[in-house]
Amino acid sequence: MKGTRDILPDEAELWRTVEQTIHEVMRNFNYREIRTPVLEQTELFARSIGELTDIVSKEMYTFADRSGESVTMRPEGTASTLRAFIQNNLGEQGSLTKLYYLGPMFRQERPQAGRLRQFHQFGAEAVGSMAPELDVEMMLVPLDICNRLGISKTSLLVNSVGCQRCRPAYKELLKAELIKIRTKLSPESRARVDQNPLRVLDSKDEGDRKLTASMPLMKDHLCDECSPHFSRVQDLLKALRIPFVIDGRLVRGLDYYTKTAFEITSRDLGSQDALAGGGRYDLLVEELGGKPAPGVGFAAGMERLMMVLEKQEIKTALGSALKIFLIGLDSESRSWAFETACALRARGISAETDYLERSLKAQLREANRQKAEYVLVVGGQELQSGAAKLKEMATGKESVVALSTFAHTFI
Ligand code: HAM
Secondary structure, eight states, X not given: OTTOOOOOHHHHHHHHHHHHXXXXXXXXXXXXXXXXXXXXXXXXXXXXHOTTSHIIIIIOEEXXXXXXXXXXXXXOSHHHHHHHHHHTTOOOTTOOEEEEEEEEEXXXXXXXXXXXXXXXXXXXXXXXXXXXXXXXXXXXXXXXXXXXHTOOOEEEEEXXXXXXXXXXXXXXXXXXXXXXXXGGSXXXXXXXXXXXXXXXXXXXXXXXXXXXXXXXXXXXXXXXXXXXXXXXXXXXXXXXXXOOEEOTTOOOSOTTOOSEEEEEEEGGGTTSOEEEEEEEOTTHHHHTTSOOOOEEEEEEEHHHHHHHXXXXXXXXXXXXXXXXXXEESSHHHHHHHHHHHHHHHHTTOOEEXXXXXXXXXXXXXXXXXXXXXXXXXXXXXXXXHTEXXXXXXXXXXXXXXXXXXXXXXXX
């Protein structure tokens, strides 16, 4: 199906390594995993992401189920995580709840490199604190994951999109400026001037960008709460020596943000260059029916991360998964090989044998193809003598092992 893809075994191995790194980094930062359903009530996304956003207005997989209820396959993880947070009372009064997730998301976008209809995100959400330190932590988590995987040459773009106190006045100011040039804007931006003027600023259209080059920016019109918050985020980044760029045009495609918004981009991604994006959403929990609680989070695209790994030729696949390949040369030794493979697997050792009655040569070729760490060849003679040669494939070293105790003494 258009915009979806299979993750074949070789690639799945790489995914597991990356996922392992994600789990480790999340544990280090003390985030706990949450798994929410793919299907949610449509209203959840309309209320959180915003009716007028591209995601909600044109990209969601929404349908009426058999009872007539409108359901949607989640286009992102924040809304679902907060719904679960509220429904399950995860946040005690005055506490901080740190959650992370990893899983498939669905958006009916026009497929292109780095843009899929079923894609995977990993992300984190922290609910219960206004501290700018947490905004910075949300940038550090994906940066640390990139670092550990060996990904270099990323850029961190940071902005503040203000809050309910300062944004409405700025929006009017911007709108008034945009109306003056409305007819020259691209059709997409023209349509946004009235309802969502901020999005005009992060239009990808070159003409729009030139026309809006000297427009007022939100970051220069922040209130006395948002302004020091933004300064503190920058000071913290500087203290940690994290390079960043202030991008006053960064708006993001979701409506729930207040104060900090950020993106991590990579030049190795082409036009869809965002590896990760996130920000603060201090009103969202309340908007979704929870007790008022500020929050901040990020999400990153797995497929885009994989694209960068490939582009930067980083090989992070797990080592050989197969410990031993047991080769049987006749029906009796094949049975022995199968039973011994089962005994080894029961001990937690990965083992494989032949199920296709292949020749010794073909079985050896298969063991090589499977990157088995060891090979044991057993025939009538070995069964009779009760001993066989165990070969370590990387070094070619051979040692004689006893068949009767092999399954219990190997490793
Ligand atoms: P987002 O910017 O929509 O933010 O998505 C985050 C990341 O998901 C993107 O930077 C990109 O890597 C990946 N992504 C998005 N759409 C696609 C697609 N169609 N194909 C492939 N990858 C894609 C959010 O989703 C927010 N929930 C982030 C957040 C969490 N903000 C606060 N907490």
